[in-house]
Amino acid sequence: MIIQTLLLLPLISCDFSPHFRKFLHDSYGIAITDMLERTDLGMDASFGGKDSAADVPRNQAVIIVHGITNKASRFAGTAAFLKSKGYKNAEIYGTTWGDGGAAGGIGGDEVAMIIAVRQYTGQQVDVIGYSMGAPLARKAILGGQCVDTREILGAPLTELVDTFLSVAGANYGSVLCIVPVPVGTCNKRNGLHCDSEFLNDINNQQRYEGSHTFSIFSTADEKIGFRSCGRPVSPIRGGTGFVKRDGLNHDQLMDTTHPLQRNFILYHSPKAPKHNRYLL
Known part of the structure; x- marks a missing residue:
């Protein structure tokens, strides 16, 4: 494979x-x-x-949102x-x-x-957010006002999204950002400190990401971590389901769970059905 x-x-x-x-x-x-x-x-x-124009999609479109x-x-x-x-x-x-990635900008x-x-x-589309791309994609779907620029993103896009999947997502911060800094990725305004305005904004509401919301995370993720500020940093509260893996680092989690990611967006389950005429 x-x-x-x-x-x-x-x-x-x-x-x-x-x-x-x-x-x-x-x-x-x-x-x-x-x-x-x-x-x-x-x-x-x-x-x-x-x-x-003759190229007719069979599957729902998947939008990949990368990290920092x-x-x-x-x-x-x-x-x-x-x-x-x-x-x-x-x-x-x-x-x-x-x-x-030249300077790790957010935008x-x-x-x-x-x-x-x-x-x-x-x-409807499926959205996969990786690492910092997960909370950024969630804000895009949530809409409303940006905490830093005060830009108005508009109404929620929930009805446009079938499945939202977070993979190694920094949804409640990063273990690398336990100590906040004034600027950069770990700031408390639009950064990944567990108590930032940005994260509080996207986490104060639930079930807006799409019809189905899933998370894949690892207890050995060295970049996002497993817990910060006394709570898990990756699984989305109120989501449809999640899968926890042990022993996989950040990149391994994103790069070795492709079958699991496909099952979530295609079947809304960690496992594919045993009998499916489209199963390849």
């Missing part, structure tokens, strides 16, 4: 397809298109889209695994928020991505 996945890596589109790019341009204008495609960061900062200090291409392995199980480029999307607009892909495909 590892060899099969590696062989598929070159087949993953590393930017938007011309069909999807044209849809964005015609529907939202050049500014939104550029904001989502992020060619300013190279040709590996976004992916997804149909080959043509990397780009959307960090999860080419996730896309490759999904493709090995029958997904197409028209069903897997990603964009890069912030500065792509981007996953709100626009969720709305655009939902409009483009005509059906």
Whole structure:
């Protein structure tokens, strides 16, 4: 399976397809298109889209939201695994928020991505948030006002999302941020300190992430940790379900649980059904 996945890596589109790019341009204008495609960061900062109008998706589109200090291409392995199980480029999307890891900036607009892909495909989407991408995606879905910029994101996008999956998500902070700092990732305003305004904002409400909400986390995660401020930092309270793994570090958790991730978004369960005519 590892060899099969590696062989598929070159087949993953590393930017938007011309069909999807044209849809964005015609529907939202050049500014939104550029904001989502992020060619300013190279040709590996976004992916997804149909080959043509005749390319009809079979699966709900999956939107991948990366974490801090990397780009959307960090999860080419996730896309490759999904493709090995029958997904197409028209069903897997990603964009890069912030500065792509050059300085660990926080930013981007996953709100626009969720709305655009939902409009483009005509059906609910699935969202997978990795590491810091999990709380950022949750804020995009929650909407409301940003705690730092005071930007109004709009109404909740809950009805647009079928499954929200957090993988190694810093949903209640990070063990590396026990001591708050004035600026940076561990600040108490929009950072990952367990008592930051940002985290309090997204965690004061429940069941807004989508029709189904799942978490995958590890007791050995060295970056997010397992507990901080006296509570687990990754499982989303009020969620549909979760899976806890022991012994996997942060990257291992994200990169070795692809079958589990697929089961959650496709079957709303940690296990695939025994008899399914679409099961590959």
